[in-house]
Amino acid sequence: MKPFVRIKKIKGNEYLYEITPFFDEETGKWKQKSRYLGKNVDGEPVRKGKIPNTTRVYDLGQYIPAHWAIKEYKFIEALLCCFAPEEVGLLLIIAINRLVMPCSPRHMNTWLSGTWLSRMLPGASPDPTTVLNLLDILSNRSVIGLFSRMISMITNFSDRRIIMSGRITDFSQYEGARGGGYPYKDLLEGDLGIRMFYDPDERVLTGCEIADIRKNFIEDSMSIISSGRIPGSSFLPNWDYFSPVLIQNLVTISYPFIIRPDSAYEPVSSEILDWDERQSPGIECTYHGEPCFLKKFTAMVGYTPVRGYILHNSKKEQAIRHVFEKNLQNIQDIILQGENDFETLDDLIHEVAGFESSFFFRKDHKSGIGRNREMITREIRRLSRTCVLYLGDYTWEECFSLTDTRWKIERELFSLYREFKRDLTGYQTERIKMGILFVSFLSVMIKTLVMKRLKQAHFEDITSINALMAELTPIHVVKSYQPFIVPGKLSRRQKTILSYFGGVPTL
Template identity: 25%
Template sequence: MKSTIRIKKINGKEYWYEDTPYYDKEKKQIRHKSKYLGKNIDGQPVKVRSDEMIPARLSVSSAPKAAYFHGNLLPLQNITPELSIQATLEEFLTEIETDTLLSLVYNRILRPTAMSNIQSWYEGSSLWINNNKLPLSGQRISELLSNIGQSNIPEEFMERFAAQIEPNATLLYDITSLSSSSKLLECLEYGYNRDNDGLPQINLSLVVDKDKGIPVRYDVYPGSIADISTLKNTIIRLKDAGSQQFRLVMDRGFFSQTTLAELIDEKIPFIIPATIQLTSVKELMSKAQTRVKQAEYLQKHEKGPIFAMPVTLEHQFDLDDRPRILKVNGYCFYDPKREQDERDSFYQQLFDALEKLKGCRPQNWRKPETVVQGVAKKYVRYLNWKFVDGQFEVSIKQKAVTQRLNRMGRFILFYSGEMDWLSCLTMYRQRDAVEKCFLRMKNDLETLPLNARREDSVKGYLFMVFIALIIRMRLQMILKVTGLAKQYSVEKLLLELEKIKLFELSQGEIMKSEVSKKNREILEALNLCA
C-alpha cells in the first residue's frame, strides 16, 4: 500500500507526517502508521530540532513553567467531530458558547466538579493553550446553561444529531428518576422514585440506539408523570423528528393494556415483557407454566438449555367507553438455571424476613402492621402474623409461596411483527445498554444531586450531561470494537492517557512529554496522534 504525505496541525503549529496504511492480520482491518518528518517551514518538512519531545532531564534554563494534562482529552476530541457534535452545536451557538459547553462536557467525563471549579480545571488542561479567553466563571456558566434551557436548542440538536448518525431501527427505551432537595425547582414532584431516597424528582426518559450503544434523545418530565405518558410523548417526538421505521424495546414497567393498544394503533414494532397484573396474562402464564417444559420447545442458548413456547394474548377491555380486544403474539420462556437462582434467593430472603420478625420486639407506641411492613417489606405477602404479648408469631403462607415458585424461571415477551424466539430474547437482553447509560450518567458523570436553583438551568445542565453521555458511551463502544476493553475500562484508559502532558517552556514554546510504550499502543489502537 502506498504512503501519503500530509500536514497535521497540532496546538496551532503545522507538522509533516508520512502516513503508511497496512493490513492488520490479527484485527483483520486496515491500520495506519505515522512517521514524523519535520516542522512545516515554507511548505517543506524541516527537522529544526527535537522540540516535539521533552527530554527526560531539563536544564534549569529550559525547565517548564507550566504543565497541562493532554492525552486523556485526545479520544474525546476525536469523537466530537466524528459524530458531528461540534458542527451541530455551532448551528445554534456561537463559537465561544460551543467551546464553553464542550469544555463542560469534557470536564463531566474526565473529572466532574462544581461549576465554580471549572476555571481551575480548564487552566490545567491543554485546552487552555489554544483558548484562554473562555468565560468559565460560575456565573457565566450558569447564564449559558440557563439560556440553553430556555431555548429549543436541545430539541433541535437531537433532531439534527439523529439525522447525522442515522439511528438503527432498534431503539431501547427506559426512564429514570433524578432527585433533588432543592426548594426552588417547581418541576420537582413526588412520584415513583427509583432511587428510594424519599426526595421529590424529575423523570428523564432516554432512547438508545441498540447497535451504536449511544443515546439519541432524552426528554424531561415532572416527577409525578406516569411512565406510560412519557412513552406516548416520546413516540410523537421521534416521528416528528423523521424517525418512521423503528422498534421499541422496553422494560416491564411500561407493560399495560393502554401501552399495547397505543403501540399497535401507531403500528410501532415493540418487544416488552409481561407482568401478571392483567387477569388475561395471569391465565396465559398459568396455562403455559407446565406446557413450556415439553421437549418440543427445548432450545439451546448461550451454552445452556432454555424452553421457548409461542403464545398469544387475547385481552378484552374498554377503551374510551368502547369495547376493545387486544391480540398480541409472544413467547413464554422457561430458563431452568434462572429458576434455581430465583428459588435460592427467594428462600434465603424469606427466611431472613421470618427470623427478623420473630425476633422483633417493637416499642409499645409503634403499630404492629407498620413494623411488619418495615421488616418484611415485599415478603409480607408470604407471611401470616399475629402480635401477641409484645412479640410476633409468624408462619408462612404456603399457597402464596407455591404460586410464586411456579412462576420462577418463566417469563413472557410480547412482540409485534415477525420475530423468532432467539431474536426476541436477544434484543430484549441487549436493552441493558440503556441501563448502562443511566448508570454512567448517575455515577461516572455524577449527575446527582441536582443542585441548580432554576428550572431552565436544570434543563441546560441535563443537555450538557446528555452530550457527555453520548461521547462517553461512544468511547466505551470503541474500546469494545478495538479490543482495548479486554485491558481497560473507560476510567482506566483515561487515567493512563492523562500521563501524556504538554509543557510550556519559559520562552513560550510548547513541548510534549515522552509517550510510554503502553500509551503508544493505546493511541495506535484508537488511531490517534498525541
C-alpha cells in the first residue's frame, strides 16, 4: 500500500504524519510506520528550528526611512483630506519610487512586486493607466494647496514660514550665462512656477502651490504677500528677468524678503566688482567651514535704501583663479599657433576665444596678443563673490544659507521633474505636468525630512540619501507561513541607524 498523510490534533494544534502501511510476515498482520512531518500550516508541514520553504524575497531596508517620514509627519492623514484612500497609497508609492528607484509606469508594478511596500502602504496597483489618471487628477483638481494647509495643521511645525519661489526650467542651458540669470529670449511660456513653503526653524518643506508661468505667477505671488494670507512669513524669490521690478514692489510694500541678485544688477554691480580687500578688508568670517570675507553695504532700489551683504570666498577664488588662468593660457597658445596675419588677428582671437575674447587684445604695431588684466580681475571677483539684498531682521548667515537652500531645493525639484518626464516618454505629458511636479515635490519633501533626521543622528560618514540606502539595502523580508527579516541578526550599525527611523516595521 502507498504511504499517506494523517492529521493529528493535539491541544488544538494540527500536526502532519506520514503513515506507511506494511505487512508483518512474523505476525501475518498489516501494521503502520509513522513519521512526523511537522506542524500543519495551510496544508504544508513546518518543523521548528528549520527555515521553511520560501516563495519570495522582498526588498525592505531602503524603504524604511521614507516610510518613517510618511508616518511621523502624517502624510497619509493630510492626503486623505484631498484624495480617496487608494489614491493616497498610490501617490505615496510613486513618490517613494521616484526617490529610491525611479522607473517608468510600465515597470512600476514589477518594481513594487519585489518590495514590501504594498503591505506597508496598501493602495491601487500602479499600472500606467492608473498612474496617468492620478497625475491628471493632480493637475486639474485644486488639491495641492489643500494638502499643504492640512499637513501644516496636523504636524508639529513652527509658525514661521519662508515663501520660496522657483521656476522649473532647464538650468543647463544657462550654465555659461554671465550672472546666472535667465535670458528673456530663452524662457518658455510653458515653464512651471512653484511657491514652496519652508519652515526655517525646523528646516523642512511644509507645502507648495504650482502654477503656469503664463498665468501671472509673479502677480499672484505679490497678491498672496500683500494679502497677509500667510502671516509672519518672508519672501525668498528666485532671480530672473522679473526680479528688478519684483524688488521694487517688495520694497514699496515693505514686505520682508531675501534675494540673491545677478552681479550685473545695477544697484549692486559696482559694490561687488569694485570691492578691493587690500584697501577695505571687510569682516573675517567662516561659511560652511571655509574662510571668507564679509562686507555690508546699502543699495539704492529706486529712492529706497536696501541693506545687503557681499560674501567673498577666499578658497573658492584661489581655485577659480587657477582654472581661469590655465584656460586663458591654453586659448592664448592656440591663437599664437594660428597667427599668420596681423590684419586678421582680431578675427582669430574672436573665433578661438569666443566668450573669453574680451580678455585678450591685439598688441599695437607688433605681433602677439596681450591680456586685459583689469577685466580678468573683475571676472574672477564676480565668480568668487556672492551678494544678497534683504529687508527684515536677518543675520548674514541666515541670508546666505536660506538662499543656498532655495537654490538646492529648486535644482533637486527640476532634476526629479526632468527624470519623471523622461520616464513618461511616449505619453502626453503637457496636460499632466503639474501632477508630475507635485509628485517630485513630495519626493523632495520626504527626502528633506529623512536627511534632517540623519543629521540629528550625527553619522559623519552618511551624508547623502544614497549612502543611507546602501547601508539598509541588505535588509529583506522572506515570505513564508510567517514573514521574517533577513539577515536574522542585523549588524549593530544597522540597528543604530534603524533606531532613528522607528526600527523595523511590523510585518
